[in-house]
Amino acid sequence: MGFTDRARRDGPVARGKRRLALVASVLALTTSVVALPAMGGSAGATSFKGSITIATVAPFTGADAALGPKYQAACLGATQAINASGGILGQKVNCKVVDTRGDPADAVPAVRQMYATTSNLALVIGCTSDEAATVVPIFGAHKTVSFCMTGQSEFDAVHFPYFFRLVPPDASDSVAMTQIAKRHGYKKIALAFGNDAGSQTFVQPALAAIKRAGMTVVSNQTLDMSATTFQTEAQAIVSAHPDAIMMEALGAAGVALLSEIYQLNGNKMIPTIGTSAMIDPVFFSGVTSGPIGVQNFISNFDADNPTVAVGGPAYPLYKKLILAQQGKVPGVPSFQGLLSANGTVHLYDGINLAALAMVMSGSTQGSKYKADILKIAAGGPGAITVSSYAQGLKALKAGKKIHYIGVGGSYKFDAFQTAFGPFEDDQYTANGTTVMVGSSLGYCNLTLCQAKP
Amino acid sequence: MSVFLSSLGFGIISAAVLAIATVGFTMQFAVTNVLNLAYGSVMINSAFVTYFLNIHGHLNAWVALIGGVATGSVASYLLNRFVYTPFQRRNLAPITIVIVALGVDLCGTFGLQAIVGGSYFTYRQSQGREWHFLGMYFSTLQLTIIAIALGVMIAVAWLLRYTRLGKAMRATSANPNLARNSGVRTQSVISTTWLISGALAGLAGTVFAMNTGVFEATSAQLYIVLLLAAMFLGGPGEPYGAMLGAATIGIATELSAAFINPQYKMVIAFVILLGMLTFRPYGLFGSERTA
Structure with a gap:
């Protein structure tokens, strides 16, 4: 019937x-x-005639939607201070959102649309591992300076003249995670990384680092980021009885996986080590509002994170500016949580470096100011140390050389225009901020990353 | 064996959620002749209404579920009344209605995303204790969802077999002109069908979100793929077929995740669908004469 x-x-x-x-x-x-993809085009703040635009090219929707808002907060914070100082070369600075949806196929048309509709583009920030490989060459072709949040290995060995990054290669990120595992005395490790390009890039370096450290990978799960439940993957991890899980799965996937592992493991959380991208207020909020709860989570979750100079001279202004963006960026449940977020910290510094380089060169064209980024970061004899755009602007107007030391510390670029410092082991606190529980992890250039952690 | 049994358990819970959704979906298609591809959008919007009532209205999630069910029901009715019916009255090609449904789906999903943002959400609800049964693992919440699914299946079967409305729905599905000439108030039947199937969409959306534990505006975007696979497997317009199709798809996708690769879940669903269309296009419960 x-x-x-x-x-x-x-x-x-x-x-x-x-x-x-x-x-x-x-x-x-x-x-x-x-x-x-069709719905995922760029959108965002209106740019004003005669002003300069900084584009945040990043995922604002899709599995990695938590990333874009962190970067946009950095842009709004940094430009607030820049505009308060009179802008760059007398021009106001705007931030524009360009949503890549975390997918290279969406990113390329979004970036093309950005160029078609933005005549005064001075800088691009964001460009995560999800889309960097496809969009960085486009930025280069347009001679647009970019500060990207990608650790992909292809940027370790190929020189892109307009590409800069203030974050470590994934190889060293994976080494830092392994060092955290080793410090805790873990022997058996399960891997759980999303199937997006940004997460998969960690897997091979992690496998190599774990092997070099004498530990064992007991389960290696690739998570379909479009799925809504991961019970089978969670069961495979629980059945392998790991001492710890290394993971990066942004968006709802990471929350769902940890919750399901917790339930299948008899309501006990397996210690988990995340990448720096998992220092994320949205992720924290999602996990702790589920069955795991706050106390369980903060006791069992570590993440490696490039060291943030909380006590440094740049930090108080940075903190004030980021917290002032509360309510202006959708998708950020806790702005306190952004204060140590990798992307927010380093893109804030990247914008300040680029802005000061524009002033120094007298131009907002990437081809003219990019060399000055390296000079300002390196400092050199006679250079005055500055920790904000206003200080740098004043010194430059006085005809002095400057050395920018930002919230992420001092940046020394290598031949591929990558600059990063040591990692720290961070844990969340009950209110979603982070606290450093270990330091000097994985301070490695690409050569040292080959060494035993 | 333990991997098989545990995956079977996960498949059963996936199937339970899918069955609720598929029965509503196929009922809607059979009676109204509209392949409502916005069904997933109605599901997730309903789940968010439940969330709102649960978190901001401080209602127990099971009480808030009533709001989600009502939302699905009313939204589906209004969708038919103000979107699909006007298009159908213009005697447009059926494919036009499908395109309209797609547009509605995109509006519903991305409109919701514009409101709630790209973040993700969790009900304030306990999963309950864990139950181990023949190598399978179920939380109390999941057992409750399975019980709800069974209840829905029984209720739908009873509705179709023993009630005047069910008979009128079947008559309208088979031949609306003949049904009308026989005294069946087909417009009323169709409107009621939208209300009932919409309620099932609301229920499915909420239990889907409860089961996943965490959800976002686009969580049900690909769910339509599983719905179509389950519907075709059982035979379009076949409620019992939908139940069997949902069970097969739910279990097959979880077993494939355990024994092949989790990334092939959607692939497996469509391989099954393509296989069925190739070898038995009328579905498991359909008849060769109607293929």
């Missing part, structure tokens, strides 16, 4: 429905793949 009992005698009716359904199912499948 069914709806179509009689339809079987009325063949054409049923056949018509089936044909329609068949066509529609194909259409639905196509749409499910195509529609998201």
Whole structure:
């Protein structure tokens, strides 16, 4: 018995429905793949005539949607201070959102649209591992300076003249995670990384580092970031009885996985070590509002994070500026949590470096000011140390050389324009901020990363 | 064996959620002749209404679920009344309605995302204790969802078999003109069907969000793929087929995750669908004469 009992005698009716359904199912499948990119174009703040635009090219929707708001907060904070000092070369600075959805296929048209609609683009920030490989060459072709949040290994060995990054290569990130595991005395490690490019880039370096450290990988799960539950993967991890899990799975996936592991492990959280991207207020809020709860989570979760000079001279202004963005950036549940967030800290510094370089060179064109970024970061004999745009501007106007030391400390760029310092082992506190529980992890350039952790 | 049994357990819970959704979906298609691809959007919007009532209204999640069910029901009714019916009255090609449904789906999903943002959400709700049964693991919450799914299946079967409305729905599905000439108030039946199937969408959306534990505005975006696979597997317009299709798809995707690769879950669902369309296009419960 069914709806179509009689339809079987009325063949054409049923056949018509089936044909329609068949066509529609194909259409639905196509749409499910195509529609998201189509909706994921760039949008954001209006740029004003005569002003300079900084574009935040990053995922604001999709699995890695938590990343973009962190970067946009950095942009709004930094430009607030820059504009308060009179802007750059007399021009106001705007921040523009360009949503890549964390997918290279969406990122390229979004970036092309950005260039088509933004005549005064002076700088790009963001560009995570999800999309960097496809968009950095486009930035280079347009001679646009970019400060990217990618640790991908291809940027370790190929020189992109307009590409800068203030974050470590993934190889060293994975070494730092392994060092945290070793300090805790863990022997058996499970890996759980999302199937997005940004997360998968950690896996091979992690496997190598774990092996060099004499530990064992007992389970290696790749998480489909479009899935909504991960019970089978969670069970595979629980059954492997790891001492700890190393993971990066942003968005709802990471929260769902940890919650399911917790439940399948008899309501006990397996100690987990995340990447620096998992120092994220949205992630914290998602996990702690679920079955794991705050106390369980903060006791069992560590993340490696490039060291933030909380006590440094740049920090108080940075803190004030970031907290002042409360309510201006959707998708950030706790601005306190951004104060030590890798992306927020380093892109704030990147914007200050670029802005001061523009002033120093007298131009907002990437081809003219990019060399001055290296000079300001390096300092050199006679250079005055500055920790804010206002201080740097004043010194430059006085005809002095400057050395910028930001919230992330001093930046010394290598031949591939990558600059990073040591990692620390961070844990969350009950209110979602982080506290350093270990330091001097993985201070490595690419050579040292090959050493035993 | 333990991996198989545990995956089977996960498949059963996936199937339970999918079954609630698929029965509503196939009922809607059979009676109204609209392949409502916005079904997933109705599901997730309903789940968010439940969330709002649970978190901001401080209601127990199971009480808040009533709000989600009501939202799905009313939203589906209004969707038919103000979107689909006007298009159908213009005697447009059926594929046009499908395109309209796609548009509604995108509006519903991304409109919701514009409101709630790219963040993710969790109900304030306990999962309950863990139950181990023949190598399978279920939380109390999941057992409750399975019980709800069974209840829905029984209720739908009873509705179709023993009630005047069910008979009228079947008659309208088979041949609306004949049903109308026989005295069935087909417009009323269709409106009621939207209300009932919408309620099932609201229920499915909420238990889907409860089961996943964490959800976002686009969480149900790909769910339509599983719905279509389950519906075709059982036979379009076949409620019992939908139940069996949901069970098969739910269990097959979880077993494939355990024994092949978790990334192939969606692939497996569509391989099953393509296989069914190739070898038995009328589905498990359909008849060759109608293919």
